[in-house]
Amino acid sequence: MPSATITVFVNRFEGFLYRHLERRLAQQIRKFLHRSYGLDLPKIVIEQPPRVELGEYALPLAFELAKKLRKPPRKIAEEIVAGIGPIDDFERLELAGAGYINARVKREQLASALSADERPKAEVPRGKVLVEHSSINPNKAAHIGHLRNAILGDTFVRLLRFAGREVDIQNYIDNTGVQVADVIVGFLHLEKKSRAEIEALTRLPRFDYFCWDLYAQVSRWYEQDKQNRDARVQVLHALEEGGNETAAIADLISLAVLRRHLETMDRLDIEYDFLPRESEILHLHFWDAAFAKLKDAGVLSFETEGKNKGCWVMRRGKVIPKEAENTEVAEEDQKVIVRSNGTVGYVGKDIAYHLWKFGLLGRDFGYRKFYRYPNGHDCWISTTNGDPNHPHFGDVAEIYNVIDARQAEAQNTVVEALRGLGYNEQADHYTHFSYEMVALTPRCAAELGYELSEEDKARSYIEVSGRKGFGVKADDLIDTLIASAKKEVDSRHPQLSEEERMTIATQIAVGALRYFMLKFTKPSVIAFDFKEALSFEGETGPYAQYAVVRASNIFRKGGFDPDTFAGDVASYVSTDDFEKYLNGADGNEIWELWLASSKTSYVIDQCIATTEPAYLAKHVFQLAQLFNTFYHRHPILAEPDESRKRFLLATVAVVRRELTRALAVMGIAVPAAM
């Protein structure tokens, strides 16, 4: 096909789909207001009418203009409707209610564009995006709180990639901190294990579970006698120094636990590209480089008096203007970055890490391959002397840190440090992707066998605590979900092989879990409860998966391949057919399904702009719900009218495609049967 023809074809359809029509409508309105009233509104509010019969877009514009133009809203709306003239791909504007202007699109146009899967080119911002998520301390098994983090992070990555962005996924490994030190203390002082014995233990299929219990034990041991904490201080010292027996043991343990975390997350189709470790931040002297910059820029100051005497501190809160030279900062407003013993705290290392992320540090990690996923993708880890032949990490344009809301202040400190260094551009592209924690309901805690105080029983939720060994381990939850799904699949599909049934059960389990973690908006604390998390009915992942499976079943039983059909709808359904079946009272109901299908990319844009994946979960559910209603009402294969049958099949094909696509962005696969 000559390229000129392709260009014409693309231009013909460019501008379709929900968000593009919205933009076009706004432009026309803006032009009209300028032309007729000499008004230039900064924002044209466009919303969706409560019912599809009223149109596809609603403008409450006239209410806003009533005072400005000294006319009743209805009058203004009338003038706009009468005066605006034709708009491409819109049927007409209508006056409604007390002064709403509703816009109707040409349904058959939108439907044929959607069925042809026209996706207008979006302007993709330049530069790579870095998403940091998971970042679980490598000293114990991952729990449900980590699952929320990883699922949010992974879904956000998929959203960005859907929008055409290039994304690096990093998982920061704090392998030299207190938590790892504690578990080492457990192995050395409580278990009294040698390095060889520990090495043997790391080969346990769930070594992270062993550490989970040991970590809780160590915490209790510290409580028994404050002196026991000296062991931790010694271990921490050895880790910071490196190159000794304790550090070797720490490496053994943290890498083994890390490997387990990667396996756990891989069960949910969550992968990482690079694992930067704190040990390299220390040993490759990232901090020294960052420290020098921070001192030069005056971001850090050395305290010679008071409670922070001997520390390098940063001001907290608003940056004080340069003119205010003599401003003494209250001790409470100082953030200690370097302790009086010369060691650097967590935030300091984080500042160095973030300078590296933006390519501002002037140093780089060493890299080696650490983990190969079954699909062949390699995950790299930091090291001191690495493989020179490595991909380029860091040096990105934008970063998103998926970290829970409790660390908001530490995140702000890092951003302030960037600003203090004059990196405002980078600070503006630093997003703390903040979300609330996962807690347990008292009932759930009781089910798990924890003793609850009267006070705890009265709470609406209780915080998970790795230190106390209080929580639901990620693998346990996944196992339970798979077992539960497997039981159902076994009874529904006894004719399938064990392997097939297991695959389906796993997909359902993952769908249920990922959907569960995504359906809550980020600021909402999830009060975890097995009954809800294990549900496969109602607003759940399996509900949406089931809708797609039903759609596929229609094609299978009808002897069509759904993807082939979806790829060639135009030869089965004409624009005239779309016009015939999508209009009128009868058409409204099915049109609602088409309209919802057209909104997927629009919703994805909103998810990115607001860093809120929950909108996509909501969209998927609504689409599945509309489809189920449609499915129940229209026996498609039994439809006697051939052209109507083809139209109904086109409807199924498009919904199936959009739902599958949206689920994939949520990391949810569609089973072959359910």
Add this chain to the structure above:
RNA sequence: GGCCCCGUAGCUCAGUUGGAUAGAGCAGCGGUUUCCUAAACCGUUGGUCGGCGGUUCGACUCCGCCCGGGGCCUCCA
């Protein structure tokens, strides 16, 4: 004490830039399977949107105060 988050149906939650009659799932009650159809569908019960005041033509949404719940404010990470 300072800062942040939450408070919407019995329970768990949506409600985006203020807009048309406040929605969904679960639970409850009553129905629907020789079908592409029950992990589903239909119907039904259930609300002083924590309270008071303010801004606005219009407030669940914005502002102020108060009440209740949670979190953060360590030379922890």
